[in-house]
Amino acid sequence: MCKGEELTTFLAEHGEYDKVVYIGDGSNDFCPVVHLREQDTVFARRACGLQRRIEREGARAGLRCKVVYWDGAWEIEEAFATL
Secondary structure: OOHHHHHHHHHHHHOOOOOOEEEEOOHHHHHHHHOOOOOOEEEEEOOOHHHHHHHHHHHHHOOOOEEEEEOOHHHHHHHHOOO
């Protein structure tokens, strides 16, 4: 299963959203993150595979979304209050 394809299919079936927020940690979360738009946000756990792939491959893959790194779930909760 490709999470990027799953995200694309879900958005096609459910219509356009103003903003998509994606939360991930593993390197297998990189594909869907590349599909996100400029107005979207990815929350990537620090020191995990997704952060490493974003830093290593993000620019080359055309990553456009805002990237927020996190350690604990409380950081995501706090960030949601500002979205």
